[in-house]
Every structure is written in C-alpha cells, then in structure tokens.
Amino acid sequence: MADNPTPIELQKYLGGVDYPASKDDLVSRARDNGAPDDLVSKLESAGEDSFDSPADVSRAVAGS
Template identity: 55%
Template structure:
C-alpha cells in the first residue's frame, strides 16, 4: 500500500457524501478519474460502510 498516498485517496473521493458504502466510494473514485490501483484498494477495503473520510483512511492505511 506504500504506493497509495493519502492525497491520491482524497482526490479520488472528492465530493463524497458520508456515510457511504464501499461500492458508492468505488463508483465515485471512478467518476473522479482515480487511478485503477486506487479504485482497487478502495474496493478491497475491509469495511462495507464508512461514516467519514477518517474511516476510509484507517481502513486503507491502518493507524500510521
């Protein structure tokens, strides 16, 4: 996951309305023109629903 930056994630999820499902975030990332790797990482997140961007960050990056 080292090649996925928090900035790339923020760009991919620009305009997200929370709470959001993982599928909603994947669709949004695609609409925002996110790199396929970013889309894949979101789609493989271990959580089905996110209450906010902090939860997405934790799911993808852990407690860095």
C-alpha cells in the same frame, strides 16, 4: 501511485462523497473522478462495507 495514497490524494478522488458512504459509492465516485486502478482496487478490497468519514476510508485503504 505510491503504496498508499495520502489522505489528500484519496479525498481528491472521493470529492463530493456524502458520509456515511458505502464501499460501492466510494468505488463509483473514485472511478468517476479518474482515480488510478490501484486506488480503486484498494477501495474494493477495504475491509469495511460502510464508512462514516474520510478518516475511516484512509485507515481502511492503508490497511488493505
């Protein structure tokens, strides 16, 4: 995967998440949906513990 996933790529791996969502929920869903290891690592290192929307996730992943 490129340096940062596009919002579309990110949401592909987070499909079905209900927001607000915890970081642990997002990591688990991404793994379940076959996300590449680098994306899972970006989610794990995101600076937030909870996310209110897909846009929040995109911002956090882009900043990690």
